[in-house]
Amino acid sequence: MSISTSAPLKRVLSGMRPTGKLHLGNYMGALHNWVRLQHEYDCFFFIADWHALTTDYADTSQIKANTREVILDFLGAGLDPAKSVLFVQSDVKQHAELHLLFSMITPLGWLERVPTYKEQQENISGKDLSTYGFLGYPLLQAADILLYGGRDTTSSRIVELFVPVGQDQVAHVELTREVARRFNQFYKVREKEILPEPQVLLTPSPKLPGTDGRKMSKSYGNTIMLTDPEPVVRQKLKPMVTDPARVRRTDPGNPDVCPVGDLHKVFSSQETLAKVYEGCTTASIGCIECKGWVADSVVRVLEPIQQRRSGYEQNPKLVDEILEDGKNRAAARAEQTMVEVRSAVGIG
Numbered sequence: 571m572s573i574s575t576s577a578p579l580k581r582v583l584s585g586m587r588p589t590g591k592l593h594l595g596n597y598m599g600a601l602h603n604w605v606r607l608q609h610e611y612d613c614f615f616f617i618a619d620w621h622a623l624t625t626d627y628a629d630t631s632q633i634k635a636n637t638r639e640v641i642l643d644f645l646g647a648g649l650d651p652a653k654s655v656l657f658v659q660s661d662v663k664q665h666a667e668l669h670l671l672f673s674m675i676t677p678l679g680w681l682e683r684v685p686t687y688k689e690q691q692e693n694i695s696g697k698d699l700s701t702y703g704f705l706g707y708p709l710l711q712a713a714d715i716l717l718y719g720g721r722d723t724t725s726s727r728i729v730e731l732f733v734p735v736g737q738d739q740v741a742h743v744e745l746t747r748e749v750a751r752r753f754n755q756f757y758k759v760r761e762k763e764i765l766p767e768p769q770v771l772l773t774p775s776p777k778l779p780g781t782d783g784r785k786m787s788k789s790y791g792n793t794i795m796l797t798d799p800e801p802v803v804r805q806k807l808k809p810m811v812t813d814p815a816r817v818r819r820t821d822p823g824n825p826d827v828c829p830v831g832d833l834h835k836v837f838s839s840q841e842t843l844a845k846v847y848e849g850c851t852t853a854s855i856g857c858i859e860c861k862g863w864v865a866d867s868v869v870r871v872l873e874p875i876q877q878r879r880s881g882y883e884q885n886p887k888l889v890d891e892i893l894e895d896g897k898n899r900a901a902a903r904a905e906q907t908m909v910e911v912r913s914a915v916g917i918g
């Protein structure tokens with residue numbers, strides 16, 4: 571009867587491809603932020619297993635196992651199934667249905683212009699990426715996102731949808747907004763927009779070097795995994811690249827130009843950081859000692875993550891239940907949007 575005057579429901583949605591076990595770069599770049607967002611937003615987080623097919627269609631043997639590893643890392647990192655809806659993309663078929671509708675209305679040029687398209691086609695060798703699915707990658711992502719906006723029929727509140735992503739994904743969210751606009755123009759119902767435009771939530775991602783000093787990345791083989799046990803962390807950090815000006819132990823160095831210094835800035839306490847600056851610039855500590863301290867800091871961050879993760883690992887039934895519950899809650903929400911979408915398009 572009364573028009574709802576309640577404030578918009580602030581929702582967050584984001585996804586990750588199932589690349590296998592996650593590393594510290596994945597954690598600091600995404601998961602760590604998602605965990606924080608759970609306290610302020612209505613959250614949906616999912617594993618984009620259909621997206622994995624866009625590049626790995628010829629060998630799908632790892633996708634299921636990788637999906638499982640990523641969900642364990644989600645839970646280990648502290649995503650809380652009581653706070654967030656955690657699900658697998660291919661469990662919610664509405665993603666495929668909306669993707670199909672978007673594929674009908676999107677001009678090819680829009681997709682060919684997406685910067686990641688040409689870039690990845692050139693950079694990923696050994697795979698034929700001149701496929702329809704690879705070109706359509708951002709459209710599937712648009713469907714992932716737009717299913718969770720609109721009006722929440724259950725609470726009848728307007729949803730404001732935010733998509734936390736790194737800089738590399740901003741173009742995809744931009745395209746999502748354009749697709750939403752185009753859809754809304756074609757299929758307007760009584761001046762009402764069916765698919766409101768989502769917003770990017772640019773998440774802080776500190777510079778996180780891998781053990782060779784380059785950006786931490788699976789393809790460089792320079793990662794520290796969330797599951798690495800303490801001795802492995804120490805062993806990986808030992809040969810880490812340092813300030814090249816510090817050739818001898820007696821040469822002073824500068825943590826600001828040292829990858830180990832960068833790790834300290836992300837993971838160490840203020841006290842440790844102060845000791846690093848003082849010791850490094852006066853050559854009163856050695857790099858070996860400094861790397862030992864950074865290992866201590868990293869291990870301290872990993873410890874609770876690994877503890878939570880192994881709890882879930884030992885209880886696979888519980889993980890199944892979490893995913894089943896996530897699937898049901900996500901599908902219920904996605905279906906609300908699809909009911910409106912089908913009616914607006916007039917088919918289905």
Ligand code: TRP
Pocket residue numbers: 583584585586587618621710711714715733734735739742
């Ligand atoms: N393309 C994203 C990536 O590679 C993953 C992704 C798929 C995503 N669907 C999404 C991210 C929807 C945010 C929202 O990281």
Ligand code: SF4
Pocket residue numbers: 812813816823824825828829830831846849850851855856857858860861
């Ligand atoms: Fe880098 Fe630490 Fe060595 Fe300084 S002491 S150069 S910060 S590893």
